[in-house]
Amino acid sequence: xxxxxxxxxxxxxxxxxxxxxxxxxxxxxxxxxxxxxxxxxxxxxxxxxxxxxxxxxxxxxxxxxxxxxxxxxxxxxxxxxxxxxxxxxxxxxxxxxxxxxxxxxxxxxxxxxxxxxxxxxxxxxxxxxxxxxxxxxxxxxxxxxxxxxxxxxxxxxxxxxxxxxxxxxxxxxxxxxxxxxxxxxxxxxxxxxxxxxxxxxxxxxxxxxxxxxxxxxxxxxxxxxxxxxxxxxxxxxxxxxxxxxxxxxxxxxxxxxxxxxxxxxxxxxxxxxxxxxxxxxxxxxxxxxxxxxxxxxxxxxxxxxxxxxxxxxxxxxxxxxxxxxxxxxxxxxxxxxxxxxxxxxxxxxxxxxxxxxxxxxxxxxxxxxxxxxxxxxxxxxxxxxxxxxxxxxxxxxxxxxxxxxxxxxxxxxxxxxxxxxxxxxxxxxxxxxxxxxxxxxxxxxxxxxxxxxxxxxxxxxxxxxxxxxxxxxxxxxxxxxxxxxxxxxxxxxxxxxxxxxxxxxxxxxxxxxxxxxxxxx
Numbered sequence: 418x419x420x421x422x423x424x425x426x427x428x429x430x431x432x433x434x435x436x437x438x439x440x441x442x443x444x445x446x447x448x449x450x451x452x453x454x455x456x457x458x459x460x461x462x463x464x465x466x467x468x469x470x471x472x473x474x475x476x477x478x479x480x481x482x483x484x485x486x487x488x489x490x491x492x493x494x495x496x497x498x499x500x501x502x503x504x505x506x507x508x509x510x511x512x513x514x515x516x517x518x519x520x521x522x523x524x525x526x527x528x529x530x531x532x533x534x535x536x537x538x539x540x541x542x543x544x545x546x547x548x549x550x551x552x553x554x555x556x557x558x559x560x561x562x563x564x565x566x567x568x569x570x571x572x573x574x575x576x577x578x579x580x581x582x583x584x585x586x587x588x589x590x591x592x593x594x595x596x597x598x599x600x601x602x603x604x605x606x607x608x609x610x611x612x613x614x615x616x617x618x619x620x621x622x623x624x625x626x627x628x629x630x631x632x633x634x635x636x637x638x639x640x641x642x643x644x645x646x647x648x649x650x651x652x653x654x655x656x657x658x659x660x661x662x663x664x665x666x667x668x669x670x671x672x673x674x675x676x677x678x679x680x681x682x683x684x685x686x687x688x689x690x691x692x693x694x695x696x697x698x699x700x701x702x703x704x705x706x707x708x709x710x711x712x713x714x715x716x717x718x719x720x721x722x723x724x725x726x727x728x729x730x731x732x733x734x735x736x737x738x739x740x741x742x743x744x745x746x747x748x749x750x751x752x753x754x755x756x757x758x759x760x761x762x763x764x765x766x767x768x769x770x771x772x773x774x775x776x777x778x779x780x781x782x783x784x785x786x787x788x789x790x791x792x793x794x795x796x797x798x799x800x801x802x803x804x805x806x807x808x809x810x811x812x813x814x815x816x817x818x819x820x821x822x823x824x825x826x827x828x829x830x831x832x833x834x835x836x837x838x839x840x841x842x843x844x845x846x847x848x849x850x851x852x853x854x855x856x857x858x859x860x861x862x863x864x865x866x867x868x869x870x871x872x873x874x875x876x877x878x879x880x881x882x883x884x885x886x887x888x889x890x891x892x893x894x895x896x897x898x899x900x901x902x903x904x905x906x907x908x909x910x911x912x913x914x915x916x917x918x919x920x921x922x923x924x925x926x927x928x929x930x931x932x933x934x935x936x937x938x
Contacts, residue, residue, distance in 0.1 A: 424902035426894055429501040432909040436494045437879075438872060439916040443487030443923070445871050448562055448609055449616020450480045451555035455548075456643055462548045472636050474539070475935035476620065477551075479927060481536055484558075486923045490916060501905060505886050505896035511588045512578050512595065513568050520564035527557030562612075563605050570601035572887050573878070574669045580799060582765055582784040587890070599665050604878075607658035610651040611874065614834055615867040617648025621841055622864035623931055625857040628850065633934050638845055645842035652835045659831065660721060666881075667722035670888065672736050672813060673881035676820045678718060679707045680732040683740065687730040689717035692825065695818050703734070733817075737810045748810035755805025758798045803890045812892075815883040823873040823880075830870035837863055 454477045461469035495517060498506050506513070534542060534550035542550075571577075577594030578587045589595065621644050624637035667674050674680075679695055680687065682704045693711030701707050719728040729743055739747030761780055768776035784799065785791035807813065837859055844850040850857070882888060886896040 425900060425905055426897045428902050428905040428909055429497075429897045430893060432501060432905060432912065433494075433497055434879075435909065435913060436490065436497060436916070437875070439920065440487065440490040440494050441872060441875055442868065442920060443483055443490060444562070445612035445615040445868075446483045446619055447480065447487050447558055448612040449614070450476060450483065450619065451551075451558045452613060453616055453620055453644060453647060454480055455552045455555045456647065457640075458548050458551050460643075462544055468635070468639075470539075471935050472640060473551075475636070476640070477535065478930055479623075481532075482923060482926050482930065484532070486919050489919065493912065501898055501900075502886070502896050503898040505891065507586065508891055508896075509571075509575075509578075509587045509887060511586055512571060512575075515589060515592065516564040516568040516571075516595070520561050523560065523564075528554055528561060531557065559609055562609055566605045566608055567596055567601045569878075570598060570604045571595055572885075573604075573882055574598055574600040575887055575890055579786060580784060580795075582762070582781060585762065600669060603658055603661050603665055607655060607662055608874075610655040610658060611831075611871060613651040614648050614655055614831075614838075615871055617644040617651070617838065618834065618860070618863050618867045620644035621648070621838070621860045625860035626931070627934075629854065629857050629861075634851065636935055638848075638850070641841055641845045641850065645838050645845060649835065649838040649842060652831065652838055656831060656835065659828070663721050664724065667730070670881065671731050672733070673815065673820075674722065675731060675733045675736060676815045676817045676881060677824045677877065678730075679817055679821045680704065680718070680730060681707055681734050683730055683732040683735040683743070685719070685729045686716040686727045687718040687722075688713035688715050689721065693821075695821060698817070701817070704732070733814055737813065748804070748807075748813055751801040751804040752807055752810065754798045755801040755803060755807075757805075758794075758802045759805040761794075761798075801889065803885065803887065803892050806892050806895050807884070812884050815880055820877060820881050823876040827870050827873040827877060830866050830873075834863065834867065834870075 454473055457469055457473040457476060460466075461473055498513075531550040531553040534547065535554045538547045538550060575587070576598050577589060577591035579590050580586075581588050595601070621641050624641045624644070627633045627637040663674070666677075675683075678687075678690055679693070679701075681702065684704075690708075691712045691714055693713075694709040695701065696706060696709055716726040719730055720726045722728065722730055731740065731743065731745055735743070735745050737748050739745050739750070761783060764776065765780045767773075768780065782788050782790050783794040786795055804813075840856060841850065841860060844853055844856055884892045884894065886893045
């Protein structure tokens, strides 16, 4: 039974990762292209020029294709929490379910209500009402992302909650702490602005194809004029929020930061590795053995992480083995403390079965944050509750090479996009873009790179959190449902075939519509 459960965990992780990867192929374009469409329709509303109506309708057509398929994958993703991760859902459903419910009631309702007017309301409602519907669809799409990202951020940084020992559940104590935590605010701004950049590059790439083919040149140049400015502004904002993300991660998820940098031994004035090639895991035990070669910027990691060039940045070995000089507790001690908390829960369960009220009251006091005893127990033991389920300290180290290279792909691509969008705007403004075929090919190639960078960003966020489903409170290994591994494996392959078919269908339909082009005047 144990071996089958471990297989269930692995298959559940694979299924959820696969679903999330496919879903995230559709979401960024939905978020960004909805805003681009709204901007173009706003220009039409202000100028009354039929050209802008024709242009806006063309991009709306591409938005609609992507939106419809993205919704299908998103619904399956949410259902998996109940089917494959029921232990997780029971443990934190009171908190995690709240933003998902708001997303369904408010944001998704807003999208689904006004998207019909956006697509079918031309010449049926006034120009002002139609413009409002387009903007509300865009706002609804981004509000939907807000609530999903709030839920995800709570998994990275659980705040605004308390543990109810009678129900064995974490329960929300402050909705605003959950909504406005620094992780949630920054994750939303970074994710959404990076999605805007992807959408801008998508528009520029499609327009570059038209210019290379000598088609729809006015529409292409005008669309690039809008998309390049839109993308450049938000690429700069994305860079700012990315820097802020690093500072937040350094404080709330130090192991993730150490893995991103392949930093094994902590340092004061730690250098930031710009590029490098890692050695195999068996050869890595300290900073000297971590790389075949690297190019590093002195003291930059300390400066970016703690805004102090001489600050100490803990490494993987410090976090696993402890570092008394800097007050870092060894992981083995966290495991022991977590097992004390688990043992108290087991005692509580046995006392309830035997009706031992004295023991029940004693243990309730330990889990009551309003009592002196409870304040100490929750801080000293329950704070490490999730560690009690781990077998060894080594389990707290995520996949270092995957994180190291994914992070550099994301950051490197982001820097490139700033340069490319600025160049596209400049050449387009000087009416020379269509003559610079090399630049048009660069714009075309940046579109798939934008999708790779977007996926790399989610790898950094989610793989960096491993082994935790909820940081420090619940490892992935105990979050899964106790169902047969075969059923999860079967649905994995069903979803893989289904999502691949949907992706192929979307690409095929998008390419067909791009070849058709805007409606004829």
